[in-house]
């Protein structure tokens with residue numbers, strides 16, 4: 001990455017295990033770059049204000065709202081988007097537990113709880129509830145989503 | 156999308172950050188320090204923050220310190236609220252920080268960004284006001300240490316280009332009895348209607364607030380009233396309310412009258428709990 005001077009910069013990103021090079025504005029958010037430059041439209045724009053979680057991706061091993069992050073900040077990290085999950089257990093669990101309706105919020109939820117399951121495979125109820133507060137769903141009940149998460153945790 | 160362009164700098168030392176700020180300021184670029192960046196991005200998107208250059212301070216080693224030196228806890232301004240919560244060196248801070256935004260956003264929001272933010276709740280400063288902490292600041296004149304009260308009690312008083320590097324807290328404050336209560340208008344995440352944090356030191360109860368006024372604060376006069384133990388609690392609370400600074404917020408989260416109503420009940424609960432501890 002070459003900082004300084006207005007205009008565009010060349011940036012190397014590691015997305016879903018692949019090295020990608022993009023030419024972007026330093027003011028572009030990670031969400032802008034994923035969707036507009038890399039065609040990865042699974043991360044959804046919702047509020048663009050950090051409130052809804054629809055844009056959540058995993059950076060390193062943490063869920064991050066990609067509307068709250070500049071793409072340049074992701075340069076030294078591995079980024080995983082919903083397109084990078086390959087039949088993760090939580091994806092199947094969302095289907096089995098009817099954890100979505102329109103599906104707009106689903107990629108964000110899945111990325112958040114995928115990170116949760118990896119970091120805390122035995123997460124207790126309180127931790128699950130705490131993490132789930134980061135995402136908003138306007139259609140379905142949160143009970144089904146919680147059930148999907150629990151079904152992927154170790155006893 | 157942020158509707159304007161800016162340059163992005165990533166200094167590796169405090170000195171470089173200060174130099175960059177000075178140089179960019181001279182070039183008319185109105186630089187800003189960029190920590191978690193969440194406020195700069197969200198307010199930038201709607202043109203409420205305008206800058207020609209951001210200086211990302213997260214990679215400065217001093218801003219990432221989390222540890223003890225002699226009898227003092229040192230916390231770097233670039234630490235995320237999640238890191239602080241997980242390491243838990245200052246339980247009252249963990250409790251207060253845990254109520255800011257939501258878990259995913261706290262992976263990005265930093266201690267320094269919360270304390271220096273324009274969004275005036277700045278809840279993470281409350282524990283430091285209660286613990287008489289010190290702040291380490293860097294500016295054109297070098298590094299200095301100041302009392303947190305001089306810089307962060309009420310409106311933020313940082314000079315132009317001054318960088319908050321660290322917060323220092325005496326170890327003896329870290330495990331004192333405390334409570335932190337956040338009341339919201341609704342839901343389980345979101346800005347406070349009122350947040351009260353309290354700490355008991357030498358048998359006196361200290362209290363600090365966010366969400367009551369357009370700045371976080373601790374008031375010695377208000378604490379004087381609350382600590383008159385020979386006076387009935389309700390009277391103490393009445394007297395304390397008279398000592399509130401102004402203005403009391405009157406906005407979409409709640410009217411000023413409603414806030415005072417909630418505050419009275421909160422203060423009674425806090426005092427009862429703290430006096431029992």
Ligand SMILES: Cc1cc2nc3c(=O)[nH]c(=O)nc-3n(C[C@H](O)[C@H](O)[C@H](O)COP(=O)(O)OP(=O)(O)OC[C@H]3O[C@@H](n4cnc5c(N)ncnc54)[C@H](O)[C@@H]3O)c2cc1C
Nearest residue numbers: 050190191192193194195256265267268272276277278319
């Ligand atoms: C979804 C969401 C929910 C929120 N909920 C709450 C809440 O419940 N309670 C609450 O208190 N706040 C809340 N906030 C506000 C948030 O805590 C502040 O906006 C905070 O500034 C964000 O921290 P940051 O590290 O991202 O700051 P940044 O965007 O990096 O910076 C914010 C400001 O502080 C300045 N700054 C940053 N670091 C330093 C430093 N070390 N020295 C000098 N200046 C510095 C920057 O120049 C900028 O002006 C919320 C924010 C979001 C996005």
Ligand code: FES
Nearest residue numbers: 046047048053067
């Ligand atoms: S679009 Fe990012 S949190 Fe809503």
Ligand code: FES
Nearest residue numbers: 101103137138139
């Ligand atoms: S399934 Fe429609 S918003 Fe969640």
